[in-house]
Amino acid sequence: MTVTIKDIAKKANVSYATVSRALNAKYGVRDETRDKIVAVAQAMGYTPNGIARGLVKKQTYSIGLVIPDITNPFFPAVARGVEDHAKQFGYSVFLCNTNYEKSREDHHISLLAEKRVDGIILAPILNEPQDDALGTESNVPVIYVTKRPASETQSFVVMDDERGGFLATKYLIEQGYKTIGYIGPSKTGHDAGERLAGCEAAFDKFGLTIQPRFFRAGDFKRETGYDTIIGMIEEGDYPRAIFAGNDLLAIGIIQGIKEKGLSVPDDIAVVGFDDIPFAAFPEVRLTTIRQPKYEMGKMAADMLIEKIEGRTQQPRRVILEPELIVRSSG
């Protein structure tokens, strides 16, 4: 049997209320008795029962981190940021992978609610309006991360995707490339739509006109990048530079280019988006837009704890700045 506060009380000849007070270092217990109690607790190998405490204090010091997939190289840094910061404030974090399935997301969230976590950091799969039900219906504090919630009343921390797209394109333009293409998700729904928007904004600003045949909508997969560029090259009509919707696409694109006997960036320059760890390796050296992943996680944890501890009631909307990382691919 694990030792409880009552066992200690008995052995120390005090009431268990006194033990509770002594152990929690509150005022109002004589030093002498506190010392004795602490000694006894120590000797008996006491570990406070957080469950019992949670029940009365209605606080568990746990939070949930709900993300699509920790195996996606984007998320470990975010998770690390969350965990590091949470731990600093005494919170533990539940890791929940949704595997990009709405049903799993829902299930995880309701499990977390049963576990009475103090709050949730959610990197949602989609950003559909109904998703925001969570934050209002249940009353668990939620911070959205990575993607903005549809509703205006929720807090979030995201990166400025549009600015990222702008930065990437601007860089390419300033490098003197005249024909620039985009491969990646299009506006509809996905956040990468904003990356595309930023790209278009740069075209606009610098007076270039978009050549639609070099703008290819698709998904986020490496294969897509590979296939798309191979197609372009085989048709004999390709741009001098390409902005890819994310690093995985960029890597696929580079692979395709090389396989066709062309060189990067001499024949085609490529800039990616995200700066996953892979991008920095000497074999890759991808020029890309860095998302502040760790900081995003840290920030989200910070905001969540702030909300939990009631220090703020207004929703906070944080938009982090992207950073252009110039390496060798563009």
Add this chain to the structure above:
Amino acid sequence: MTVTIKDIAKKANVSYATVSRALNAKYGVRDETRDKIVAVAQAMGYTPNGIARGLVKKQTYSIGLVIPDITNPFFPAVARGVEDHAKQFGYSVFLCNTNYEKSREDHHISLLAEKRVDGIILAPILNEPQDDALGTESNVPVIYVTKRPASETQSFVVMDDERGGFLATKYLIEQGYKTIGYIGPSKTGHDAGERLAGCEAAFDKFGLTIQPRFFRAGDFKRETGYDTIIGMIEEGDYPRAIFAGNDLLAIGIIQGIKEKGLSVPDDIAVVGFDDIPFAAFPEVRLTTIRQPKYEMGKMAADMLIEKIEGRTQQPRRVILEPELIVRSSG
């Protein structure tokens, strides 16, 4: 105020014991009343309080996963394996990064103990005897993963590092390489010592003699691989093939080789160890020994739950098989 079982009882005109029974689908409540209760609970938006339940049932349906660093590409797959399997059995998992610091490991473990997790999966930093205190002193079930515990009485799931080292070396030998080197951690303490042992065993078995100048002890860092190979090449004395203690080292080694104008595998063949996601990319195509990371996590979760639910009392010692993945570097 969140709705409790008592609120439901009042509205449904039954005692709250009945509500509890109805909601937990136990036998012993008339269908009619159960339906009514379920309907009321539904209508009131009831979410069971896992904390209260945990207090009486002495089970929280949470487990802890304690690893060095989720940002290390080895661990996400392990974590995913743990989480997927745990979830299947209704358990949630706390993610704890120790950052390779013993003090953080200890702290996390004692926090988990306070949270009354049902068990812990631990990828320890070191494998020193005193570490095993955990499993015995506290009575939380523990499964060691990645590294074996020093004590004989603990359960673990690891990979057969020695066999991995053997496989890698054997492959190199069979490819016809006569001078083979090793760069990586040495025997002292680290599990990679076993990799080296397997390497030596292969030398033995195939009648080759070890040339100590090609066996370089060090750590697990990419820079070490890079520096070491550069040194060898500059001295003008290097082996035809190298077995690296892990993939990061291997990547550093390859980079060094290429930078010195030599080619892989034509001048020097390299095989790594781990098969981190990076190794499979077309830019890298590293020949390596795959650790069954996902399976390790899954297996650990399986064993832990088995232990929690008391289906087994004997410690289980699982040693997974490595697999040689032949790509282009060796």
Add this chain to the structure above:
DNA sequence: GCATTTTTTGCAAACGTTTACTAATTATGA
């Protein structure tokens, strides 16, 4: 040294469940 204030301690309720035990109800068999 005694009344008064302040500090320390104890008692008991509360947190939201589950569950043994008992009471009430319904079903069964003759």
Add this chain to the structure above:
DNA sequence: TCATAATTAGTAAACGTTTGCAAAAAATGC
């Protein structure tokens, strides 16, 4: 129809804490 068995529902204790309130003890002031 009635005794008995089987089923359903209710009472109350328990899980291990925290905390308001009251009682006891110690400290203070005169």
